Amino acid sequence: xxxxxxxxxxxxxxxxxxxxxxxxxxxxxxxxxxxxxxxxxxxxxxxxxxxxxxxxxxxxxxxxxxxxxxxxxxxxxxxxxxxxxxxxxxxxxxxxxxxxxxxxxxxxxxxxxxxxxxxxxxxxxxxxxxxxxxxxxxxxxxxxxxxxxxxxxxxxxxxxxxxxxxxxxxxxxxxxxxxxxxxxxxxxxxxxxxxxxxxxxxxxxxxxxxxxxxxxxxxxxxxxxxxxxxxxxxxxxxxxxxxxxxxxxxxxxxxxxxxxxxxxxxxxxxxxxxxxxxxxxxxxxxxxxxx
Numbered sequence: 001x002x003x004x005x006x007x008x009x010x011x012x013x014x015x016x017x018x019x020x021x022x023x024x025x026x027x028x029x030x031x032x033x034x035x036x037x038x039x040x041x042x043x044x045x046x047x048x049x050x051x052x053x054x055x056x057x058x059x060x061x062x063x064x065x066x067x068x069x070x071x072x073x074x075x076x077x078x079x080x081x082x083x084x085x086x087x088x089x090x091x092x093x094x095x096x097x098x099x100x101x102x103x104x105x106x107x108x109x110x111x112x113x114x115x116x117x118x119x120x121x122x123x124x125x126x127x128x129x130x131x132x133x134x135x136x137x138x139x140x141x142x143x144x145x146x147x148x149x150x151x152x153x154x155x156x157x158x159x160x161x162x163x164x165x166x167x168x169x170x171x172x173x174x175x176x177x178x179x180x181x182x183x184x185x186x187x188x189x190x191x192x193x194x195x196x197x198x199x200x201x202x203x204x205x206x207x208x209x210x211x212x213x214x215x216x217x218x219x220x221x222x223x224x225x226x227x228x229x230x231x232x233x234x235x236x237x238x239x240x241x242x243x244x245x246x247x248x249x250x251x252x253x254x255x256x257x258x259x260x261x262x263x264x265x266x267x268x269x270x271x272x273x274x275x276x277x278x279x280x281x282x283x284x285x286x287x288x289x290x291x
Contacts, residue, residue, distance in 0.1 A: 222242045
C-alpha cells in the first residue's frame with residue numbers, strides 16, 4: 001500500500017511537470033490570436049478601467065480645482081494687502097510732495113539740491129590697466145554732458161564726468177585713487193553725520209569716508225548718501241553702506257569704510273545726472289586752494 005501511494009505521487013509530479021512545460025511552450029509560442037478566456041479577462045479589465053477612469057479623473061480634477069481656487073484666493077488676498085500698502089505709501093508721498101511744493105512756494109525757492117535731469121548712456125570702453133580709474137561713455141557735449149556731472153546706475157553712484165568731448169565722455173570712478181577725487185557725503189542716521197569720501201581701499205574693496213567727528217556715533221550697515229554740499233553731486237544719491245569704522249592715524253577723527261552699492265566691476269548702462277542747482281565754481285576753486 002505505501003509503495004502504491006509513492007508511485008502515485010511520482011506519477012502526479014511527472015504529469016504536473018509535463019503540463020507546466022507544455023504551458024510554458026504554449027505561452028512562448030508566437031501566437032497571433034488569443035484564447036477566449038484571455039479575451040474575456042482583457043475585455044473585462046478594459047471595461048472596468050473605462051468605467052472607473054473617467055469618474056476618477058473628474059474627482060481628481062475637482063479637488064485640484066478646489067486647491068487651485070484656494071491658492072488663487074490666498075494670492076489675491078496677499079496682492080490686495082500689498083496694493084493697499086502701496087496706495088497708502090503713494091498717498092503719503094503725494095502728501096509730502098504737495099507739502100514740499102507749498103513750502104518752496106512760501107520760501108520762493110525754485111531749485112533743490114536733490115533735483116537732477118538724467119541722461120542715459122552706455123559704457124563703450126574700459127582700460128584693463130586702469131580698471132578702478134575710468135570708463136568711457138557714448139554721450140558727449142552734443143547730448144548735454146559736461147564735466148563734473150555725476151554718473152550713477154540703478155544701484156548707486158559710480159563716479160563723475162572727468163572729460164567730455166563732442167560725442168563721448170570719460171568717467172572718473174569713485175574708486176579712483178586720484179587725490180582730487182572727493183565726494184561730500186552724509187551718513188544716514190538719527191543725527192546726520194557729514195564727511196568726505198577720499199580714497200579707496202583695494203584690499204577691503206571699500207571707499208574711505210574721512211573727517212568724521214570723533215564724537216559721532218556711527219556703526220556698520222548705516223547708509224551713506226551724497227550730501228549735495230560739494231557742489232558737484234546732487235544730494236541723496238546712494239553711495240554705499242558702512243562695513244567698518246576706525247580712528248584715523250592721529251586719533252582726532254574717524255574713518256568709515258563704505259562698500260559701494262553699485263557693482264563697479266560690472267558696468268554697462270548708466271545715467272549721467274545734470275544737477276539743477278549749479279554750484280559756485282569760484283567758491284570751489286577757493287576751497288581747493290585753501291586745502
